[in-house]
Amino acid sequence: MVARRIFVYGVTGSGKTTAAARIATATGLPWHSVDDLTWEPGWVQVPDEEQRRRIAAICAGEEWILDTAYGKWLEIPLARVELIVALDYPRWLSLARLLHRTARRIIDGRLVCNGNWETLRQAMGNDSIIRWHLQSFGRKRERIRRWCADTSGPTVLRCTSPRQLERWLRQPRPAPDRSSEPRYPR
Template sequence: MSKRILVYGVTGAGKSTLAARLGERLGLPYHSIDDVMWEPGWVEVPDDVQRDRIREICAGDAWVIDAAYMKWADVVLERVELIVGLDLPRWVSYGRLVRRSLTRLVRRTEICNGNRESFRNLFLDRNSLLVFHFRSWGRKRARMRQWHDDPDFPETVLLRSPAEVRRWLATF
């Protein structure tokens, strides 16, 4: 059984949900990368501090994380045993992202270190998650498919629909 797992995919694909469920089912510690990257008030943690935090998590014998940003992905990829790629159609992940974000906005749900979604962050900011999804979808999809096809890479499972994700998770 793999004890160091990366769940990878575009924003809104369900990485955090799947990673938390995997951690729970397998008895592995789950680490939310948003909590590593953001301080209260949406203050981004400096890159070197992020890298140190990721290095500390990955030094452990067992973990599940829900992202790998390229500025420190090398740290994760050196230690990961299994990559689970959420290679969902754009309409699925974008629909989930919109629904999740609007629900959080209306309910004022706290996320990553007490931060909350705001109208400005979602719709007016040029770096909004809704915009970021479109900018990153193709790149992340290509990356996980490349990892899957590379025999020198750790085992990479690609899940292409919510039904595939449910069936795969049921095997644990």
């Protein structure tokens, strides 16, 4: 079976968005950036119920890739996911990636999502993504390990290094079987 509903999960800074984009390229499955679904311009967070509605609409579909999930609606993709790609990298690696990415974005003003960009003030403030990494690292790694141990749940591809993810991405994949889908005249 070729997975048609894929959820990329990992600690902050592990490279979930980049991995999800590459998986979408390799599989032809539609990728949905969670940041684009949960943040409006000016770093205004989409209300929780609207986030749940948006994620539920995506997850009701037969094909999708999500590049993360927030705890407040994590059960929605978990109810339908076929494959979890878990980026379980060491703290030093994910933190180094996060620091590098944040510095790059601050220096070059690269847009993050919906016209938002990172600032030095954000990186050092109370809502800092770096602080979030430090606070959530252990909890997210523990969640990955629980998923791996749960044989009744979806398949989990646990990558403990970027090299493992690269090997998996290079594997040839058959196109998803769409023969049972209804055909509509064009």
